């Protein structure tokens with residue numbers, strides 16, 4: 001049975017809301033209490049970075065928010081709709097429509113071309129092949145990947161693969177982008193690229209929840225949640241974020257520096 005959405009914190013219904021999230025992993029050793037009771041609301045247009053030490057539970061939290069793992073208890077609302085009763089298939093549909101996800105190791109389909117990797121979610125969401133191709137062309141051009149359409153993921157640099165993954169995540173115009181250590185396997189140039197891209201999409205209104213160890217990447221956000229031992233230890237709005245100052249990423253994104 002669906003629960004009623006709690007009253008909004010401010011400025012209307014949050015795009016994403018979690019209440020009382022708990023998740024324990026049972027593996028070989030002792031149970032890992034990864035998420036121990038998390039309440040969270042993310043408003044439309046926010047760029048939230050979740051930081052914290054290794055093992056704090058950040059990735060688990062992101063997986064819960066994207067429906068990739070199920071909480072042991074607690075609830076998640078997407079745009080005011082409770083997801084408690086969602087099946088795996090329903091979550092897959094909701095992700096296609098509402099949530100783009102990028103991962104540390106890109107998770108591209110290795111035997112599909114760049115073009116096919118980006119078009120696939122659009123086709124699955126019901127776009128015609130022509131529409132999917134148009135969206136793919138637009139995004140790959142924007143991300144500086146023209147000419148790479150027929151390449152296979154293994155032929156690309158890590159930074160290029162992550163840009164393809166971003167194109168794939170955003171091809172259906174999802175209201176929410178979740179990013180799990182998107183620069184975690186990139187060099188400093190790749191990290192700068194990802195930072196600038198996330199800032200740019202955020203400035204255009206993209207809501208982002210980012211998990212990262214990287215202070216530089218986190219500083220692009222306008223709100224930083226410090227996660228420790230499965231709980232929110234601090235939740236702070238940054239008044240120095242580039243997007244808020246309006247002095248950071250603007251104009252044309254230069255990727256080829």
Ligand SMILES: Nc1ncnc2c1ncn2[C@@H]1O[C@H](COP(=O)(O)OP(=O)(O)OP(=O)(O)O)[C@@H](O)[C@H]1O
Nearest residue numbers: 025026027032034053054055056057058059060061
């Ligand atoms: N599938 C799993 N099975 C068993 N234990 C798990 C699983 N996934 C995570 N854990 C454990 O849960 C805890 C939290 O892991 P999680 O990956 O969420 O933390 P994290 O903050 O993202 O860490 P890192 O920054 O190192 O990626 C850790 O103790 C981890 O070993």
